[in-house]
Structures are given as C-alpha cells and as structure tokens.
Amino acid sequence: MTDTARTARTGVPERPTLDGLEDTWSRRWQEEGTYAFDRSRERSNVYAIDTPPPTVSGELHMGHVFSYTHTDLIARFQRMRGRTVFYPIGWDDNGLPTERRVQNVYGVRCDPSLPYDPDWRAPDTPVDDAARKNPSPISRRNFIELCERLTLADEQVFEALWRRLGLSVDWSLMYTTIGPVARATSQRAFLRNVARDEAYQAQAPTLWDVGFATAVAQAELEERERPGAYHRLRFHAPGSQEVLIDTTRPELLPACVALVCHPDDERYADLVGGSVRTPVFGVEVPVCAHALADPAKGTGIAMVCTFGDLADVTWWRELHLDTRVVIGRDGRLLPEPPAGVPAQPYAALAGQTVSGARRAVVQLLTDAGDLVGEPRPITHPVKFYERGDRPLEIVSTRQWYLRNGGRDTDLREALLARGRELRWVPEHMRHRYEHWVGGLTGDWLVSRQRFFGVPVPVWYRLDDTGEPDWSHPLTPDESSLPIDPSEEAPPGYDESQRGQPGGFVGDPDVLDTWATSSLTPQIAGGWETDPELFGRVFPMDLRPQGQEIIRTWLFATVVRAHLEHGALPWKTAELSGWILDPDRKKMSKSKGNVVTPMALLEEHGSDAVRYWAATGRPGVDLAFDPAQIRIGRRLATKLLNASRFALGLGAADALRAPATAPLDRAMLAGLSDAVATATAAFEAYDHTAALQTAESFFWRFCDDYIELVKERAYGTGAGADSARAALATALSVQLRLFAPVLPYATEEVWSWWRYGSVHRAPWPTTYEVGRAVQGEGDPELLRLASDALGQVRRAKSERKLSMKAEVPLAEALGPAALLDQLTEVADDLRAAGRIGKLDLLPDRTPELVIACAF
Numbered sequence: 001m002t003d004t005a006r007t008a009r010t011g012v013p014e015r016p017t018l019d020g021l022e023d024t025w026s027r028r029w030q031e032e033g034t035y036a037f038d039r040s041r042e043r044s045n046v047y048a049i050d051t052p053p054p055t056v057s058g059e060l061h062m063g064h065v066f067s068y069t070h071t072d073l074i075a076r077f078q079r080m081r082g083r084t085v086f087y088p089i090g091w092d093d094n095g096l097p098t099e100r101r102v103q104n105v106y107g108v109r110c111d112p113s114l115p116y117d118p119d120w121r122a123p124d125t126p127v128d129d130a131a132r133k134n135p136s137p138i139s140r141r142n143f144i145e146l147c148e149r150l151t152l153a154d155e156q157v158f159e160a161l162w163r164r165l166g167l168s169v170d171w172s173l174m175y176t177t178i179g180p181v182a183r184a185t186s187q188r189a190f191l192r193n194v195a196r197d198e199a200y201q202a203q204a205p206t207l208w209d210v211g212f213a214t215a216v217a218q219a220e221l222e223e224r225e226r227p228g229a230y231h232r233l234r235f236h237a238p239g240s241q242e243v244l245i246d247t248t249r250p251e252l253l254p255a256c257v258a259l260v261c262h263p264d265d266e267r268y269a270d271l272v273g274g275s276v277r278t279p280v281f282g283v284e285v286p287v288c289a290h291a292l293a294d295p296a297k298g299t300g301i302a303m304v305c306t307f308g309d310l311a312d313v314t315w316w317r318e319l320h321l322d323t324r325v326v327i328g329r330d331g332r333l334l335p336e337p338p339a340g341v342p343a344q345p346y347a348a349l350a351g352q353t354v355s356g357a358r359r360a361v362v363q364l365l366t367d368a369g370d371l372v373g374e375p376r377p378i379t380h381p382v383k384f385y386e387r388g389d390r391p392l393e394i395v396s397t398r399q400w401y402l403r404n405g406g407r408d409t410d411l412r413e414a415l416l417a418r419g420r421e422l423r424w425v426p427e428h429m430r431h432r433y434e435h436w437v438g439g440l441t442g443d444w445l446v447s448r449q450r451f452f453g454v455p456v457p458v459w460y461r462l463d464d465t466g467e468p469d470w471s472h473p474l475t476p477d478e479s480s481l482p483i484d485p486s487e488e489a490p491p492g493y494d495e496s497q498r499g500q501p502g503g504f505v506g507d508p509d510v511l512d513t514w515a516t517s518s519l520t521p522q523i524a525g526g527w528e529t530d531p532e533l534f535g536r537v538f539p540m541d542l543r544p545q546g547q548e549i550i551r552t553w554l555f556a557t558v559v560r561a562h563l564e565h566g567a568l569p570w571k572t573a574e575l576s577g578w579i580l581d582p583d584r585k586k587m588s589k590s591k592g593n594v595v596t597p598m599a600l601l602e603e604h605g606s607d608a609v610r611y612w613a614a615t616g617r618p619g620v621d622l623a624f625d626p627a628q629i630r631i632g633r634r635l636a637t638k639l640l641n642a643s644r645f646a647l648g649l650g651a652a653d654a655l656r657a658p659a660t661a662p663l664d665r666a667m668l669a670g671l672s673d674a675v676a677t678a679t680a681a682f683e684a685y686d687h688t689a690a691l692q693t694a695e696s697f698f699w700r701f702c703d704d705y706i707e708l709v710k711e712r713a714y715g716t717g718a719g720a721d722s723a724r725a726a727l728a729t730a731l732s733v734q735l736r737l738f739a740p741v742l743p744y745a746t747e748e749v750w751s752w753w754r755y756g757s758v759h760r761a762p763w764p765t766t767y768e769v770g771r772a773v774q775g776e777g778d779p780e781l782l783r784l785a786s787d788a789l790g791q792v793r794r795a796k797s798e799r800k801l802s803m804k805a806e807v808p809l810a811e812a813l814g815p816a817a818l819l820d821q822l823t824e825v826a827d828d829l830r831a832a833g834r835i836g837k838l839d840l841l842p843d844r845t846p847e848l849v850i851a852c853a854f
Contacts, residue, residue: 011752011753012643012644012647012648012752012753013644013752016640016641016643016644016748016749017640018605018607018608018633018636018637018640018744018745019605021605021607021744021745021747021748022164022166022601022605022606022744024748025166025743025744025747025748026163026164026166029168029757029759030163030171032757034168034757034759034760035079035085035087035168035169035170035759036170036172037084037085037086037087037170037173038084039084039532039533039536041084041536042536043535043536043537045082045083045084046083046084046085046086046536046537046541047075047078047079047083047084047085047086047541047542048085048086048525048536048537048538048540048541048542048570049071049074049075049085049086049087049088049540049541049542049543049544050520050521050524050540050542050543050544050557050569050570051071051087051088051089051090051169051520051524051544052067052068052071052090052520052544052545052546052553053089053090053091053092053175053176053177053517053520054068054091054092054158055092055093055095055097055098056091056092056093056098056151056154056155056158059596060158060161060596060597061579061596061597062579062596062597062600062624063546063576063578063579064597065165065597065609065613066576066577066579066613066616066622067544067545067546067576068162068165068167069165069609069610069613069614070544070574070576070613070614070616070618070687071167071542071544071574072165072166072167072168072169072610072740073614073682073687073740073741074542074544074574074682074685074687074740075087075168075169076168076739076740076743076759077682077687077690077740077763079168079759079760080736080739080740080759080760080761080762080763081762081763082762082763085168086170086173086524086525086536086537086540087168087169087170087173088169088170088173088174088175088524089159089162089167089169089171089173089174089175090174090175090176090177090520090523090524091151091154091155091158091174091175091176091177092176092177092513092517093147093151093154093155093176093177093178094177094178094452094453094454094510094513094516095448095450095452095453095512095513096212096214096387096448096450096513097387098147098150098151098452099143099147099212099450099451099452100212100387101150102143102146102147102150102452103132103135104132105126105127105150106122106123106126106127106146106150107123107127107128107131107132107134107135107136108122108135108136108137108138108143108146109135109136109137109138109143110137110138110139110140110143110451111137111138111139111140112139112140112451112486112508114137114138114139114140114142115139116139116140116141116142117138117139117142120138120139120142122146122149140451140486141487143451143452144451144452147451147452148178151176151178155176159171161597161598161601164598164601164606165597165601165606165609165610166606166607166610166743166744168743168759173524175523175524177454177513177516177517177523178452178453178454180482181523181529182454182516182519182523183454183455183481183482183516184481184482184529185516185519185522185523185527185528186454186511186515186516186519186523187454187455187457187481187482187483188478188481188528189519189522189560189564190446190456190457190511190515191457191475191476191478192564193402193563194458194473194475196563198402198403198563199400199401199402199403199446200400200401200403201398201399201400201401201470201471201473202398202399202401203396203397203398204396204397204399205306205307205312205313205316205394205395205396206394206395206396206397206399206445207221207383207385207392207393207394207445208329208392208393208394208395208397209385209388209390209392210329210330210331210390210392210393211388211389211390212385212387212388212450213329213330213449213450214448214449214450215397215399215445215447215448215449216385216388216392216445217444217445217446217512217514218406218440218441218442218444218445219436219444219514219551219552219555219556220385220386220387220552221383221384221385221386221392222383222384222385222386223381223382223383223384224381224382224384225379225380225381225382226379226380226381226382226391227377227378227379228248228377228378228379228380228382229248229375229376229377229378230246230247230248230298230375230376230378231246231247231248231250231362231365231371231375232244232245232246232299232371232372232373233245233246233247233250233253233279233303233365233370233371233372234279234369234370234371234372235259235276235277235278235279236276236277236279237271237274237276237277238274238275238276243259243268243271243276243287243301244299244372245259245298245299245301245302245303246297246298246299247298247302247303248378248380249305249308249358250358250361250362250365251333251349251354251357251358251360251361252303252305252308252326252327253278253279253280253281253303253305253361253365254278254281254283254324254326254337254338254341254345254346254349255305255306255307255308255324255325255326255327255338256278256283256285256303256304256305256324257285257304257305257306257316257321257322257323257324258285258286258287258288258304258315258319258321259271259276259285259286259287259288259301259302259303259304260287260288260289260290260293260301260302260304260315260319261287261288261289261290261293261295261300261301261302262289262290262291262293262294262295262300263289263290263291264295265289265293265295265300265301267295267300267301268287268300268301271287272287272288272289273286273287274286274287275287279365279368279370280345280361280364280365280368280370281341281342281345281346282342283340283341283342286321287301288304288315288319288321290315290318290319292311292314292315304316304319304321305324306321306322306323306324306325306396307325307394307395307396308394309383309394310383310394310441312394313394314441322340323338323396324338324339324340324341325338325395325396326338326349327354327393327395328395329395329397329449331353331354331390331393332351332352332353332354333349333350333351333352333354333357334350335350335351336350337350345364348360348363348364349361354393362375397449398470399445399446399447399509400445400446400447400456400509400511401442401443401444401445401446402443402444402446402515402559403443403444403563404440404443404444404555404556404559405437405440405559406440406441406442406443406444407442407443412437412438412440414562415437415555415558415559415562416434416437416438418558418562418568419433419434419437419558421568422558422568422570422571422572422573423571423572423573424572424573424575425572425573425574425575425618425619425685426575426617426618426619426620428619429547429550429573429575429619432547432550432551433550433551433554433555436550436551436555437555444512444556444559445512446511446512446514446515447507447509447510447511447512448509448510448511448512448513449508449509450509450510451510452510453510453511453512453513453516454482454510454511454515454516455482455483455484455485455486455506455507455509455510455511456485456507456509456510456511457475457476457481457482457483457485457507458473458474458475458485458506458507459473459474459485459489459490459493459504459505459506459507460472460473460474460504460505460506460507461474461503461504462499462500462501462502462503462504462505463501463502464501464502465501466499466500466501468505473507474490474491474504476490476491477491478528484506485506485507486506486508488506489504490504514552514553514556515556517553517556517557518553518556518557518559518560519557519560520557521537521538521539521540521557521561521569521570522534522538522560522564524537525537525538525540538565538569539561539565539567539568539569539570539571540569540570540571541570541571541572542570542571542572542573542574543557543569543570543572543573543574544573544574544575544576545573545574545575545576546575546576547575547576547577547578547619548578550575554573557569572685574618574685575618575619576618576619577616577617577618577619577620577621577622578621578622579621579622579623579624580621580622580623580624581623581624582623582624582625597609600626600629604629604630604632604633605633605636605744606743606744607632607633607636607741607742607743607744607745608629608630608632608633608636609629609632610632610741610742610743611628611629611631611632611633611635611636611691611741611742612625612628612629612632614687614688614691614741615628615688615691616688617686617687617688617689618685618686632742635695635698635742636742636744636745637745638698638702639698639734639735639738639742639745639746639749640745640748640749642698642701642702642706643731643735643749643752644752645706645710646706646727646728646730646731647731647752647753649710649713649714649723649724649727650713650724651724651725651727651728651731652728652752652753653724653728654721654724654725654727654728655725655728655729655732656725656728656772657721657724657725657728657772658722658725658772658773658774659722659723659725659726659729659772659773659774660718660721660722660774660775661712661718661719661722661723661726661828662777662781662824662825663705663708663709663781663782663785663824663825663828664709664722664723664725664726664773664777665726665773665774665775665776665777665778665781666777666778666779666780666781666782666785666825667701667705667709667726667730667777667779667782668726668729668730668769668770668772668773668777669773669776669777669778669779670697670700670777670779670782671697671701671729671730671733671734671769672766672769672770672777673779674693674694674696674697674737675733675737675764675765675766675769676766677689677690677693678690678693678694678737679763679765681693682740687740687741690737690740691741694734694737694738694741697734698734698738700782700786701730701734703786704782704785704786704789704790705730705782705786706727707789707832708785708786708789708825708828708829708831708832709723709726709727709828709832710723710832711828711831711832712827712828712831713727719827725772726772729769729772731749732754732764733764733768733769735749735750735758736758736761736762736763736764737764739758739759739761743759746758747759778821780821781821781824781825784818784821784822784825784848785822785825785828785829787848788812788822788829788833788848788850789829789832789833791848791849791850791852792807792810792829792833792835792850792852793833795807795850795852795854796852799854801854804834805834805854806834806836807833807834807835807836807852807853807854808836808837808853808854809835809836809837809839809852809853810833810835810837810838810839810850810851810852810853811838811839811840811841811850811851811853812838812839812840812841812848812849812850813841813844813845813848813849813850813851814842814843814844814845814846814847814848814849815842815843815846815847816842816843818847818848819840819841819842819848822840822848823840826838826840835852
C-alpha cells in the first residue's frame with residue numbers, strides 16, 4: 001500500500017501546514033466548549049486559577065505573552081489530568097492608567113462640578129498635542145462613559161490576541177474590575193472592613209501625586225535618581241549662635257517646625273530642648289533629638305518641615321510637632337502663609353510652583369545673608385508614584401485606610417504566617433513577600449481622588465452649618481450594591497438634601513484599583529452571589545503573577561482573604577521572571593525596548609511563540625530571542641510531518657496493538673521514562689523541564705527510531721505490526737506531552753486520526769505506555785542502535801555519499817555484551833544503514849565502533 005493511499009484513508013493532508021490553524025481551532029474550541037468549566041464536579045476534582053486581569057489601558061507586550069503562557073501550560077496539564085479547570089479571564093480597566101489614556105486620546109479632563117451633558121460626543125479620532133495640552137472639561141458622568149467606551153474597545157483587542165495565543169480560558173467566566181459584579185464585590189468587602197474596624201478614616205500626611213491629583217499608597221512608590229542641590233541655610237540660636245542646615249528643599253523653609261539631631265551628637269547637645277529662629281521668616285522652632293537623625297549626613301542636624309519626606313512625617317508624629325502646611329494639592333504653594341509665619345516674606349512664594357518657590361526662597365536667603373556658599377549639585381533618589389512623572393509631595397488630607405499590619409504587630413505576624421503557609425514557585429520569592437511585610441510603615445491607603453473606579457460606598461451627614469460628620473459614615477445595605485454615592489441618596493434621604501445643611505454629602509473618592517483587584521478570587525468565584533460555585537473554587541489552587549507586584553497584588557489579596565475568610569486565597573503562587581532585551585535589560589515601555597506580540601504571532605505562529613515562552617522557568621528572567629521562536633516553529637512543523645509519516649505507515653490502525661520487537665519495546669521504555677519525568681516536572685510547576693524532556697525524546701524518536709524502523713514498518717508480518725503499534729502509541733503519547741505547549745499543532749494532528757480534542761484527552765501515564773509493550777523494554781537498546789546508525793551515517797558523510805548509498809560490509813567492534821545487545825536490533829540497523837553484511841567482532845575495542853567498507 002502506498003503512502004498516498006494510507007494518507008487518504010486516515011484523513012491526513014498531503015502537505016500539512018501550521019498556517020491558518022489558529023483561526024480554525026480557536027473557533028472550534030469556542031463552538032464546542034472545549035475549555036468550559038464543569039461546575040457540577042466536586043471541589044476535589046476542580047483546579048481553580050486566579051488569573052491576572054491585565055490592565056487594558058495600553059498594549060500587551062511579550063512579557064504578558066510570557067507569563068500568561070506559563071499559566072496556560074498549567075491549566076492544560078491539569079485539565080488533561082482529569083481536573084475541571086476554573087480558568088476565568090478578567091480585564092483590569094479602572095484606575096489612573098485608564099483615565100490618563102482617555103485624557104490623552106480624547107483631549108478631555110474631568111470636572112465634577114459640571115452637569116451631565118447627554119448630547120456630548122467624543123471626537124471620532126484621537127486628538128493632537130494641542131488638544132492634550134489644553135483638555136476640554138466634561139462632567140464626571142460624561143468622563144466615566146468615555147472611559148467605559150475606550151476600555152471596551154481595548155478589551156476587544158486584548159481578547160483577540162489572547163484567543164490567537166491559544167489561552168484555554170473559559171470565556172463565559174470573563175469579568176471586568178469596573179463591572180457591576182466587581183463593584184458590588186469590592187464595595188461589600190469594604191463595608192465589612194468598616195464594620196469590623198479594619199477600614200478607617202484619618203486626616204494625615206499623605207503621599208500626593210500632583211499630576212494625577214490623588215493620594216497614592218506606599219506600595220505604589222518607586223525611587224528615581226534626579227538632579228538636585230544642597231543649600232546650606234543659617235538658622236539663628238540665642239546668643240548670636242549660628243546653626244547651619246543642609247537641605248535640598250529650601251522652598252519648605254516656611255513649613256519648618258523643628259530642627260532635629262541625634263541624641264548622642266555632642267555638637268548640638270546644648271541646643272536640644274531650646275529653640276532657634278528660621279532665616280528669612282524668623283519663626284521660633286524647637287531643637288529636638290531623635291535616633292533617626294544621621295550625624296554623618298550634611299551638618300548632622302536636619303530641618304523638619306511639614307512635609308518634605310517620610311522622615312519628616314515620622315519626626316512630626318513621634319515628636320508631637322506643630323503643623324505648617326505650605327504646599328497644596330495642585331503642587332503650588334498655598335496663597336496664605338500657615339499660622340505664625342509672617343505674610344510679608346511669604347508673599348513672594350504664594351501661588352508659586354515648587355521650583356518657582358525654590359528660586360524665590362534662595363533669593364530671599366541670599367538677600368538676608370543666610371545662604372552659606374553656593375548650592376552644591378547632587379544626584380539623589382526622589383520618590384515618584386510608579387505611573388507618575390512628577391515627584392511626590394506630602395500633603396495633609398482625609399483618606400480611607402485598610403489595616404495591613406503596618407501599625408499592628410499581631411496582624412503583621414499573622415500575615416507573615418500566611419506567607420509561610422503559601423507554596424511559592426520558586427521558593428525564594430517568599431523572601432520578597434516577607435521583606436515587604438516586615439518593612440511596612442503604615443496602613444494601606446485605599447481611597448483615591450479620581451473618577452473612574454469603584455466609588456467609596458458611604459455618605460456623611462451634614463450638620464446645621466453644612467459640615468460633614470466624618471466619624472459616623474452612612475452606609476448602604478449590601479442588597480443595594482453596587483451604588484454610587486455621588487448619584488444616589490443614602491437610606492432615609494432624598495436627592496434634594498444633597499449638600500444642604502442637615503442633609504448629606506456622598507464620599508467623592510473611589511477605591512484604589514488594588515482594593516478591587518485584590519478581590520479577584522471573590523469576584524470571579526461568585527462570593528456571596530453564587531455560594532455553590534464559590535464553595536467549589538475557593539480557596540483557589542493557583543495565583544500566577546509577576547514578581548514585581550508581590551507587594552501590591554499578591555500581598556493585598558492575602559490581606560483581604562485573611563480579614564474576610566481567615567484563610568489564604570490560594571494554595572500556590574507562581575511568579576514570573578522578566579523579559580529581557582538582547583542586551584539583557586528588562587523590557588519596559590519607558591525604555592522603548594518593548595516588542596509587541598501580534599506581528600510575531602502572525603509571522604511565526606502561536607505555537608512557536610508559546611514554545612519560546614515555555615523555555616523560561618518560573619521566576620527566571622528570559623531574553624527575547626527570535627531564534628528560539630524559529631526553533632519552536634521548526635518543532636511544530638516537524639510534529640506535523642513526522643505524524644503524517646507515521647500515520648502514512650498505517651499506525652492509526654495499530655493503536656492498542658502490542659509492540660513485540662526489541663527496538664520497539666526499547667523506544668516505548670524510553671517514552672515511559674519521558675512521561676514520568678515530564679509529569680513530575682509539571683507537578684512541580686517546572687514546565688520548562690517537561691518541555692525539554694518531551695522535546696529531547698521527540699528528536700531521538702524522529703532522527704533515530706523512525707529511521708531505524710521505517711523499512712520494517714513498510715512491510716508485513718509480526719515485525720511490521722509491532723513497528724506500527726509502537727508508532728501509534730508513541731504518536732498518541734507525544735501529542736499529549738506536547739499539547740500544553742503546542743496546542744494548535746497537536747490538535748490538528750489529533751483530528752487526523754482520533755476522536756474529540758487532544759486537550760480533553762487524558763494525560764499519558766507510564767501504565768498506558770507499559771500496557772502497549774509485550775515483555776520488557778530497555779531504553780539503552782535504542783541508544784545503542786542510534787549510536788551505531790550514527791557512525792554509519794558519519795562514514796557516508798565523510799565520503800560525501802548519499803545516506804541511501806549501500807554499505808557492502810560493516811564490522812561492529814566492541815565489548816561482547818554490547819554486541820550481544822546489538823544483535824537484537826541488527827536487522828533494523830542493516831535496513832536503516834543499507835548494510836549488505838554486518839559482522840560482529842567482540843572484545844576488539846572498549847566501546848562500540850562501526851567500521852564501514854565501501
């Protein structure tokens with residue numbers, strides 16, 4: 001029977017190709033519900049994944065493809081292991097990134113004082129730079145509608161890419177962090193935190209991003225090196241004594257409330273407990289001692305201002321100092337001086353930007369003779385909001401906080417214990433968690449002065465003078481959630497009482513985006529809305545995420561689950577490494593070295609890109625390497641062609657028949673070892689080792705076994721039957737070993753000869769492989785035959801002969817025991833090497849040597 005006849009009979013295409021497989025199979029998978037979650041299964045049969053919802057305010061990049069492919073590998077493995085996989089997808093579409101994107105695309109800004117305009121229409125196309133620099137004000141409701149419109153379009157682009165990549169998510173479980181379910185879940189959790197005194201309000205110094213006009217949390221900070229200058233200021237002590245202070249922020253001089261030195265610094269011991277006067281303003285401030293003062297920094301005595309940095313906040317709080325705030329929320333100095341500061345010199349600073357005020361103060365100091373020497377240029381770390389482009393200020397504001405152990409030793413220890421309960425992949429990532437929790441200096445600031453987010457779900461009574469009663473917030477019933485206090489009235493009030501003395505006012509803020517994203521297990525799992533589902537998926541089995549957000553997303557999710565459920569939200573956390581550019585630098589949009597994935601998926605195919613991603617282990621950085629993607633495409637192509645060849649030999653008809661020939665048994669014994677190794681690797685979340693095992697065996701199977709056995713497989717009789725049976729088992733097993741990494745190629749081949757989807761087929765087992773072997777098999781026998789055939793090939797190559805050239809005589813030299821083994825595969829070796837006569841010469845050499853005579 002010819003190849004063509006066999007191929008036609010088994011439905012194998014004449015020229016298999018990877019092109020077009022994504023469109024075909026992604027559509028089929030959706031139509032047939034291949035990855036649908038079966039909610040009828042018991043919890044013990046469920047594998048639940050808390051999938052990261054990517055932020056949809058920008059472009060997906062190769063880092064996303066890298067980490068999300070890792071998650072999908074585990075999902076596919078667990079599904080084939082017989083678990084029903086709860087694998088939702090979410091979109092993180094609220095918060096500052098979305099607002100900034102809307103502002104830039106449409107040239108608008110939100111002005112909550114404006115009324116809603118139902119006839120307002122956004123520009124049809126993105127605006128120019130002039131419109132971005134002079135944005136048009138629109139109402140809060142108009143602005144939110146625009147955010148929703150843009151995120152919907154972004155989500156469709158993201159979904160198309162994820163589908164093409166082959167993520168095996170259940171798309172019916174899709175959620176958004178601004179959707180009604182997420183809003184209700186976030187608000188419900190917050191209200192319960194309030195009821196248990198885990199969430200509270202405080203008027204306190206707050207890290208403030210001037211550009212975004214909002215407070216930010218400790219977890220959202222990053223330090224950036226920026227140029228600055230030390231200015232030496234002359235303070236005046238009693239008896240004409242001078243005290244010199246070095247500062248990088250002379251513009252905060254009117255906010256000075258104290259000088260502080262170390263308790264053991266003898267230089268200033270006589271000043272501690274007394275007071276000095278500030279230059280220019282002449283304000284009397286105390287001199288205090290505190291252990292955090294650094295005698296080796298500057299002159300050893302520091303100016304405490306409210307507030308220049310976090311050290312100022314610590315000193316202000318612990319030394320019980322006065323408060324003199326001079327910087328407003330807009331980043332400019334306030335129009336009026338703080339109490340006790342003379343108005344005349346302050347007038348030169350009022351309304352100035354920070355840099356403008358700095359120049360003005362320096363001039364005042366120079367005129368007064370209190371600037372000592374010239375400013376000394378330096379480069380120093382400055383705190384920024386991670387998404388901001390202007391240095392943070394510290395202003396006094398009223399905010400909502402959630403207890404996270406930053407000021408509660410018992411809670412801190414409980415959260416550290418949760419970290420030890422969690423399985424970390426890789427294990428060393430746990431130390432980052434512990435370092436973060438151990439270094440917290442305050443509770444989690446969860447309110448934001450923005451618009452597109454989950455509203456803080458409370459109102460405040462107004463007294464007879466119209467002042468809010470902050471200490472007794474009005475809260476809604478959980479059954480009414482989600483609510484927007486800026487649009488709805490609290491129970492017992494009506495809209496006419498909004499803002500009126502004796503009436504109410506809604507909280508204008510929204511919750512931090514992490515305050516919602518930290519509840520993704522509850523949002524996706526149906527907490528309080530679908531108890532049956534929640535009982536099947538919570539706590540979840542896996543949290544896959546980036547290492548850089550251990551301090552935010554992972555920690556925050558642990559906090560919320562600990563407070564609400566008294567448990568971890570998942571059993572295992574798998575952390576991704578970073579994607580590096582060819583120069584081994586981390587890829588990031590700010591560096592301009594990001595590679596977007598769609599073009600690569602279209603050029604090389606999704607399986608090839610997935611292969612590249614799978615070569616990176618959890619927690620280990622991986623360089624972006626197009627050569628690896630090309631290797632992945634070669635592997636997927638070889639899988640198609642090798643499968644076509646095996647099926648063309650009639651393997652499909654031999655599935656479940658026994659393999660009896662020694663070489664066939666040897667190959668299957670090696671395959672059994674590969675199955676055991678790959679399975680153990682996947683169970684340990686080491687998908688890279690699983691791929692390496694499958695790939696190593698596959699190339700030996702193609703390059704050696706098929707070449708050795710194909711002449712026999714073309715024939716008839718017991719030997720041919722054994723070869724076809726071994727090929728069938730090997731093909732079936734290897735397709736399933738590769739299925740998590742190469743879902744399209746494996747599904748295509750599976751469809752040629754098997755029913756259903758390879759992704760619903762059971763993961764191969766050593767028992768299954770062993771059942772196909774009649775007798776015992778020794779993997780070393782295939783290696784021995786491969787070595788012998790390799791030597792014959794090299795001999796032909798050295799003589800520049802075709803691999804089909806005849807070898808009239810070959811002599812096998814080596815230890816007798818080795819040649820005894822070789823006799824078991826001698827017929828296959830002669831056929832593959834086209835050897836006329838094979839002589840065995842024992843004990844002539846210490847290792848196998850094949851000498852060819854031409």
